[in-house]
Amino acid sequence: MYTLNWNPDSQRLEASFGGVVTAGEGQVFLEDLREALESENGSPFAFVLDFATVRSLARGVEDAFSEARDMAKFSGAKEVVFVARDEDEVQRLTEQRLQQVIEGQERYVAYRLAS
Numbered sequence: 001m002y003t004l005n006w007n008p009d010s011q012r013l014e015a016s017f018g019g020v021v022t023a024g025e026g027q028v029f030l031e032d033l034r035e036a037l038e039s040e041n042g043s044p045f046a047f048v049l050d051f052a053t054v055r056s057l058a059r060g061v062e063d064a065f066s067e068a069r070d071m072a073k074f075s076g077a078k079e080v081v082f083v084a085r086d087e088d089e090v091q092r093l094t095e096q097r098l099q100q101v102i103e104g105q106e107r108y109v110a111y112r113l114a115s
Contacts, residue, residue: 001024004032013072017051033068037075047072050083052111073105081107092102110111 002017002025013036015029050063051057069080084090093108100106 002029004029004036006036006040010018010019011039012048013040013045013077014048015050015068017037017049020056021051021054021061023056023058023064026058026061030064030067030071033071037071040075042076044076044078046079046081047077048081048083051113052083052085070086079105079107080083081109084108086109087108 001016001019002021005014005016007010007014015033032114047069049068051065065082069082072080084092084093087110089109094101097106099109102109
């Protein structure tokens, strides 16, 4: 299950996931995200993808999240923030995208630290 919300006041597009995320749901999310990005006026925004409360991710969902990150950046996101489930996941994701983190384009935070 997920929600996708645009906050015009903070210029923030937020995707929040919970429960069990299937591969099919990951693909539907990407379609919804494409539509949301196309409907915006192109001004800079922040993209937040929160999967901190997800119990499990099906194979391929992390790839869908990576594609969502890239789509958002291509559409003008000035910053992408992933809210992960724990510090170990934050470390793994940060190490995978270290250059983008150093440049300030991406941030990976644990749920506990994001609150």
